[in-house]
Amino acid sequence: MNFLDFEKPIAELEGKIEELRHLSDSDEMNIAEEVARLQAKVEKQLRATYAKLTPWQKTQVARHPDRPHFSNYVSALVQDFTPLAGDRTFAEDRAIIGGLGRFRGHSVMVIGHEKGHDTESRVRHNFGMAKPEGYRKAKRLLEMADRFGIPVITLVDTAGAYPGVEAEARGQAEAIARSIEACLNIRVPLISAIIGEGGSGGAIALAAGNTVLMLEHSVYSVISPEGCASILWRSGEAAKDAAEALRLTAQDLHKLGVIDDVIPEPLGGAHRNAQQAITALGDAVEAALKDLSGLEGGVLRARRREKFLEMGKRGLA
């Protein structure tokens, strides 16, 4: 398990538990008691820490390497998942994965960023940072879902669109704009969930949904705290302050009316109990789809557009 710096006391306690467990072969009741006592302490510590994570700490949790990613959600929640590749213009971009599948009995189109879980897969998925091909594939799949009346689920987890020469040459800006446009145009339900990092234009490209959900410790922002700090504070050191100022937590975004619901995470974050986080997300998506079922395509589209036309009419009270 990877520990974040603010989780040090927890890491120490869990280290002790581990040690005791090694001893437990040789010894008796006392150790079991001690382990139970320490475990209670860990839980208490976790509860206290995670109840009041700062925005910067949440940013770290959202980027946690052990946090479940797109592929984990899809393999647990979607049956018959059939990935569909390519933008039909230039390439297949593995930073964004999309495809058809069955979610709780219904055909769906699932599209999302994949960051990868080890060096090899991270490189293959370009750390979840998509190039124009990724957004053009997303657009293609959104429009296909529209044609067949299949609801779309998007899972957002990206530091942002890839900043590179090739990406710019092939129209990164246009590709993102068209993906946003496609989200806003389709006449089928579109549920978007921020499962980790919602980084800027690369995130909104997939997140203009009828319902936008966020996991409890995920973040969603116009710029990374580091980027904001280097511009406004002229020092990357100020990332903590920038995270604070940007109001990037699920809780703040809910207050601002930018997202519709916050999905609770297991104690200590999604990375501590991936299965529980995945089920919670599945339930929330299912409920959101149920709310939209029966609505006519034109209504779904009109409501989605009205919702985004209103964005910014209210600030923090």
Place this chain on the structure above:
Amino acid sequence: MNWLTNSVLPKIQKLVRPREVPENLWHKCSNCGHMIFHRDLDANLRVCQHCGHHMRLPVKKRLEMLFDGGEYQRIELPKTPADPLRFRDQKRYGDRMKDAQAKTGEQDAIIVAHGRMGGLNVVIAAFNFEFMGGSMGIAVGEGIVAAAELAVLQDAPLIVIPASGGARMQEGILSLMQMARTTVAVEKVKEKGLPYVVLLTDPTTGGVSASFAMLGDIQIAEPGSVIGFAGARVIESTIREKLPEGFQRAEYLLDHGMVDMVVPRKDLRATLVRVLDLLLNRKPAGEVLPLPEKADSPARDENVQP
């Protein structure tokens, strides 16, 4: 102090004293280095007469240049929440706003105006780069929405002229949301069958480029404008190498198929009028097409088989 200032009569002193030259009488072209007299520069629409380099044109000058006789009516934009996040970096956002408002005499970074161009009624939403780098927050989003609504209401084409570094960080996620909001707005203009033209000026980057600014029916760029999504410095630090010559310039976008044309400033007005006339099937010089005469044949209905 010398003999001149000490002993010469004040009237004579006045004659020989070096006149105070306001610094901005002469401009140095940032491209070719030539010194240009300010009147010549203004007369040439702030384009260097030596090398053709296009300097940034103040937004009101641009509107004057585009509308017939330089005349247009601005519309008042609805009030939006000021400082919705109560944002503070080393300075309060509220104070930054006050400074920008005092400096420019404007409420925010966008002007929405309507008037005639080649006799045709058009709506223009133009960014003011001098106002916090033309950054897009809620008020700018509101400007695009208002311009789109006005265009639909007046049955007029919409021209948007971005000059913006991107989203306004100080409005956080709400500025990101303006990308989706402005996309909906311009979509409504297009669905009404009205032309939506984007005139990309220096610079058009970040969240502005990745939303309404890349969705025009016709995309026109001014020579040399920086247009792109990611900032050049960010890209450089990612790839750790020098960027290609002319990277993210208007001509580079033209070569890569991202804009329809790169048009020198002096030809912009004529080009825009021509494009709109053609899209709307109007005769040149703003004449309205006469209704087709239907002498013998009844109106053709494509759906009715003979």
